[in-house]
Amino acid sequence: MGRGDGRGRLVSTDDADDTGTRILHVDMDAFYAAVEVLDDPSLAGLPLIIGAPDGRSVVSSASYEARRYGVRAAMPVGQAMRLCPSARIVPPHFDRYQAVSREVMAIFESITPLVEPLSVDEAFLDVLGVRRLWGSPGAIARLVRERVQAEVGISCSVGVAATKHVAKMASTMAKPDGMLIVPAAATLDFLGPRSVRAMWGVGPKASDALEARGIRTIGDIRQTPQATLDRAVGAALGARIAELARGEDSRAVETERIEKSIGHEETFDIDVSDREFLRAELLRLADRVAVRLRRAEWECATVAIKIRFDDFTTVTRSQTLTEPTSVGQRIGEAAQSLYENIDRRDPVRLVGVRAEKLRPAGGGAFALWDDDEHWRKVEGALDDARARFGNATITRARHVGRGAGRGSPQHPKAHGVD
């Protein structure tokens, strides 16, 4: 299977047994940081923090040099800088990450048609049908790693296993720049001693609930009655982790994925109490959502809003429309109506609008609405808020997220409002 390499990784040798495997999980190493180094080689070897240096930003990614100081993704940038004062802060360049991601995915698709991208920096590959062409799964994993390094210039880690779940765990353990093969017959031995937290889908809450019952390893899950698991984490997750702990995972590599919702949200640099400004923001976000709906030729049947107050409590409200729409004004009106029904008047740090229950557009709705006219109204409302509340208030925190991921085009006119 694999051996420790003295750096905390578990890696396989070139002649490792890959009997019964078919799934590769490929994960780019510190992807954003790696792309920045690719574009500016003088950054190589430095502790890098990818994130906006001001406002309420969090770390999107960090180089392994920075991670040695305890810097982690999703950590506030200020906290990261205290941990690693020598780190270089690099603003994110999401368009560039998307472009490099496309290059990497193209390599995967040149090897097997069964590629399931999970995000910009990772994917599952099913290689069962291409073994005659490229060799065994272990050989294909080596080929993937060599080609990504040679053709794109960045390193990746690969897990090879019989199932998606085990392949994903294996790639995590092989990072950075490693490969771990788990032959099918070794699946239970591989899983048994691992922490429950290492399972895909078990986060801090679920692992706390399991550990409170003395369930610390995946092997422990196998020994625990189903009813106990269900009480700890709920019936759905309980059933899932029981299956995964037995090495059972029937999920196939899916090359197509249909979006189920489209949304946008913004965190303000300064908490906002002005309800007219918040209404204008909802309208602006609704229009960005609508633009994406129309580009994808979808309509939404449900509109949801999210309001996060200054104490970080978050409320959501949703409403099913009388008829589906992709019109910004309709979505915006629904969002504003939902907002009006929230009585709480505390300062707001975040607003969001999401379109749910998507379906193919019925046609016609687009023509009813004049985009330019709508944008004049949106900008007018924002101008009014500026005049009444001052420019500082309507500056928004920068986008620093990783998850902008696949397909999150922004309306061109959404830029330049800051």
Next chain:
DNA sequence: TCTGGGGTCCTGCCTCGT
């Protein structure tokens, strides 16, 4: 210390129709 943004999925509660 002070917590982004884009998503999916699940749970519990409630209402409504049968």
Next chain:
DNA sequence: TCTGACGAGGCAGGACCC
């Protein structure tokens, strides 16, 4: 006509992922 059981669907909140 009233009542209770039950399922479907809407809604709110939260956990989790990258």
